[in-house]
Amino acid sequence: MxxxxxxxxxxxxxxxxxxxxxxxxxxxxxxxxxxxxxxxxxxxxxxxxxxxxxxxxxxxxxxxxxxxxxxxxxxxxxxxxxxxxxxxxxxxxxxxxxxxxxxxxxxxxxxxxxxxxxxxxxxxxxxxxxxxxxxxxxxNNRRQSAEQWRKENETLYENNRSLIDTARAFGLRRSELCHTSKDKPSVISNSFFENKGKLYCFVPYGKGGRPRFATCRNDMENEMRQLYQFQKAKYLPQTQNDIKKFQQVFLKKNEKTYRDNNYIYDGHVSGRLRFHIQRQEYARTRLDEEFKTKGRRNNTQRTINGIKGNETAFRAVAKDLGHGRIDVLGNYI
CATH class of the missing domain: 1.10.150 (DNA polymerase; domain 1)
Structure with missing residues (x-):
């Protein structure tokens, strides 16, 4: 038995x-x-x-x-x-x-x-x-906004500004930014791309091991350009299968960087840093951008947590956050 x-x-x-x-x-x-x-x-x-x-x-x-x-x-x-x-x-x-x-x-x-x-x-x-x-x-923590947290923790935020602002700009998780595991490498200096005037961060291992390209918020593009070098890309893969193929090429191309542990941020950061509320701010900001770009009434309408808009906009933001499912956006907006 x-x-x-x-x-x-x-x-x-x-x-x-x-x-x-x-x-x-x-x-x-x-x-x-x-x-x-x-x-x-x-x-x-x-x-x-x-x-x-x-x-x-x-x-x-x-x-x-x-x-x-x-x-x-x-x-x-x-x-x-x-x-x-x-x-x-x-x-x-x-x-x-x-x-x-x-x-x-x-x-x-x-x-x-x-x-x-x-x-x-x-x-x-x-x-x-x-x-x-x-x-x-x-x-109470969930009700606190990212802006409120930054004001209440001004010194902590200033001491970790580039880290937190990168999370705000691309909607990244702590594990995607701060290297802690050799089996799940975080972002590196070569992770940043520009395509058709838009900035992106390539995340090799997101939730569930899924890679993705996270879109930069419009209002933080200038700051990100000052922090990182963006590689020009004529084309970015769109389907999950193509992104996975890109992931394999990317990992092989940057093998030495990973082997030498040349990460931008390591895992030794304060436990007081809040990442999820930065992702919440990112989701709301990006959704407003998508609504303005695609319009609120140009396709199938959906209502997520009281916010009504076109499905294309919701799906774009869900993809940026690494979920791919628009119902999960209810946890962010």
Missing amino acids: ASLENHMQYMIRKQFNGRTRSQNKHHGAKKADYMHVYSNNSLKTHERAIHKFCSWAKENRIKRIRQINYDVIGNYCLYLQSKGYSAWTIKAGITAINHVMVGTGNWSKNDVFTASKWNKGHDAKFQTLIKRKNRGEIW
Whole structure:
């Protein structure tokens, strides 16, 4: 009989079939998919989460998947909370367990574990599982704009201005700018291109390992020209397959740069730096640019988080952010 960890890891790997989200038309941001794993990064994250859970389960004499229920996972969440993990990190950790429980048929997609469901039956432990203060701090941080953050952290911003402004200009994630892993190289001096008067940053490894060209905001082009040398490009690949081909050529061409670790920014930056709200600012600014360029009523209309506009504009910004799915823009605008 296979061990609990072997069984759970097998189920997770079975769900990884190499298909992308776009190839699974049923997938949508509003309906979590617990039957498929879509990227190598997600697979590795789930595998680590399962290993951590199974180590705890072994100490608590849980040996079979059928022994896993709401109380078991709830107590596991309490254990993680006692170790200092945030509510959001805990939520990410139990996603893998939900995948296994749904994938094995023990639960339906409506039965998946959520902290809110468990809390309803354990009111006395509510504050221990998800502290209201932590949740409030998260929402307050989300409501803070990038401009407000820069004003409140003026010295921190000035000391890291080129880094933060590059994130603002191209909508880049921390991991795409700051080199931390040899398996996921960040941007380098040769990552910047100019095509037909527009500036772009080539990101070799975005979320899920997907490469992309991120468009520079119009209002920050002059500053970016002062920071970086932009290579003239007569043509930029448009389809994901062509961008992946470009990625392979780019990595080979700059192999020595990667080998010598000649990155613009390393991973030793302050944890107080905020990147996601810079991406939010980028998304809103770029969307306004796209609306002005393409017009608001020249094709199919969509409404995302209360903002109505043409679908072409939404898709352009979603592509710049590295998602490619316009429903995800609701998290940014």
